Amino acid sequence: MIAGGVVLYFTIRTIVYKQIDNSLKTEAEIIEDQILQTDTIPDFTAAFGHQIEVRLLNSQIKKNNISYKDTLILDEKAGDYLSYRSIYYSGNTKDKKGYIITIYQTLEEKQELLKYISLYVPSLLLSLLIISILLNYLISSNLWKPFYISVDQAANYDILSDKPILLPETNIIEFEQLNSVIKSMTRKMRSDYLNLKEFNENAAHEIQTPLAVIRAKIDMLVQNARLNKESLELVKSINESTTKLFKLNQGLLLISKIDNQYFQSEKEISLKQIIETCIDNYKEITEIKGIKVELKATSEAVIKMNEVLADVLISNLLSNAVRYNIDNGFIRCEIDDSYLEITNTGLSLKADPETLFQRFHKGDDNPQSVGLGLSIVKKIADNYSMKITYTHKANLHQLRLVYKR
Amino acid sequence: MKLLIVEDDTALSKSIADYLIIEGHLCEIAENLKQALFKTADNTYDCIILDIGLPDGSGFEVIRELKANRLTSGVLILSARNSLNDKLHGLNIGADDYLTKPFHLAELSARINSIYRRHNLEGQNEISFNEIRVNTEGKQAWVNNILLNLTRKEYELLVFFIINAKRIITKESIVEHLWGDEVILTDSFDFVYTHVKNLRKKIMTVGGKNYIKSIYGFGYKFSDD
Secondary structure (H helix, E strand, O other): OHHHHHHHHHHHHHHHHHHHHHHHHHHHHHHHHHHHHHOOOOOOOOOOOEEEEEEEOOOOOOOOEEEEEEEEEEEOOOOEEEEEEEEEEEEEOOOOOEEEEEEEEEOHHHHHHHHHHHHHHHHHHHHHHHHHHHHHHHHHHHHHHHHHHHHHHHHOOOOOOOOOOOOOOOOOHHHHHHHHHHHHHHHHHHHHHHHHHHHHHHHHHHHHHHHHHHHHHHHHHOOOOOOOHHHHHHHHHHHHHHHHHHHHHHHHHHHHHHHOOOOOOOEEEEHHHHHHHHHHHOHHHHHHHOOEEEEEEOOOOEEEEOHHHHHHHHHHHHHHHHHOOOOOOEEEEEEOOOEEEEEEEOOOOOOOHHHHHOOOOOOOOOOOOOOOHHHHHHHHHHHOOOEEEEEEEOOEEEEEEEOOO | OEEEEEOOOHHHHHHHHHHHHHOOOEEEEEOOHHHHHHHHHHOOOOEEEEEOEEOOEEOHHHHHHHHHOOOOOEEEEEEOOOOHHHHHHHHHOOOOEEEEOOOOHHHHHHHHHHHHHHHOOOOOOEEEEOOEEEEOOOOEEEEOOEEOOOOHHHHHHHHHHHHOOOOEEEHHHHHHHHHOOOOOOOOHHHHHHHHHHHHHHHHHHOOOOOOEEEEOOOEEEEOOO
16 A cells, blocks of 8 residues: 555656646747747746746857756745756757746645645545455355354254254355255254164164073073083073173163163252162172272262163263272272262273273273273263263273263 | 963063973963953963063053953063163053063073062962072071071072072073173173072081082082982
8 A cells, every 4th residue: 555655656746747847848938939939038927836037148058958857946935945846948049049948837736736646545545445345344244144154053053953953044046055955964964863863772672582582592402401511612602692792782772772862851869879879789799809999978969860871870980990990909989069080990901091982992802891881971971961081090090070060 | 380471472482481381380372462361361370471562562451451350460571672661661550570681581480480479478488499498578598497697699599599490590690680780790700600609608518408500611500400
């Protein structure tokens, strides 16, 4: 803008100077004509704003000469120097006498004009620019508003919720197209998700009866007295796999039920009481393994949640602490108004802690483990917006469940 | 005991019947709701093993019909759906117990026996096996009339053994019976071993015979063979 102003200033100045020079030249030529034709010096009183000096010389000037100059002349009235543009024009009359015409034209007005132009035009441009940017912003924000709402809605779309996506009405065909694509896409996603959820649950349920048959047949098969040791070994291994399949299916069924909001009824429950019962349930197991269990409770830790899920949550956490413990180790439970912490001794974790809460992640090479315990814990925690974190230091493992913030 | 098994999966109902027959029970099978209603109208059963998901209707119908006719048969619900609502509904309308598929036959047998004892309280709260006598009400056991000092788990294990006597029961079924679904631990077999060892020792110290036989690391058989 400043550079533009400078350029503008000099461009206009050049043009103005050229014009002034031309008019000065024309005046000088008129005067010259007059001098040449009449041999008299014209009367200049009429020429206002100009100062014209004509000097007639007695001698001849060697060469016709025209030159332009900027000069400052003291103005007595204003007591200031004013700038003038002057022309120096010389020539010879027919009788070989030289004359010098000097015309001064004030530049004050022009310079004023120049100043204003070079100041006002850029500022006008600047304000135009600002206005156009503002206008553009206003129009585009208004114009793109439905687009941004759509983007926002799509970003916040929750496939778990049965609320359909709400997209704004718009007259713009492109946005309307976009909206209809988003709508049909989310509808498809939602229905696929529901189908998948239903399929998961149905599949898990349908597997139960054949599993029951296999179990019953195994139970019957072992009653057969004619089975030799080798056959029994085979049955044993079939039985182990069946049990694993059963546990797996049970875990998946539970996850699918949590997903399907089966456990909706909520009531005030004391996590402290649940953990006490749970510790009691595990008492003989911990005693056999020589694990020392401590409970430090500073609060009843009453929260509102489904009773079954609270049981599953706590018992999975505790079972995890028992399962991955070492002989003669310890489990320390700390419970407060806002968090539950279970710290246990154990072997150092081989796997990446990040994968700990993932389905089918196994903390050890135990073939009996199906790797669903902590993913169920995570699922329940997520369901109640609780935060579960795992940390470990040397051979101490800690799971921290924060339920109130 | 006279039992009715209502189950549309014949492979399953046959195994249930075969297992319970060893125990000396009389078993009849109904494959659908129609057959079940027909049979319960004509006969009196001590216990009905009832699948809820039948091809021609819900097993709950059978319970309603029984109650309407003031029949006192015990009812054990079998369900593929481990749903709390189903369970509560079943127990509310008069079922005695609820077992989720897949179950162990030994567990089913224990549940049926427990239902039977509850329904026939007069002098029936005792089970025995040779010199071993168990009072299921007081949860006490005697060997040669000497009271055994058993832990809760050891007592439960003994009852489970006696009810499933002469049959091989797998370690898995013991674990599930003693600890239920909640406490499923990888090394729970060691705890079974510990409990069995302690129980055996306690019975033998007071002159009882060693009836608990280990079968190839697979399970146990409580038998006097």
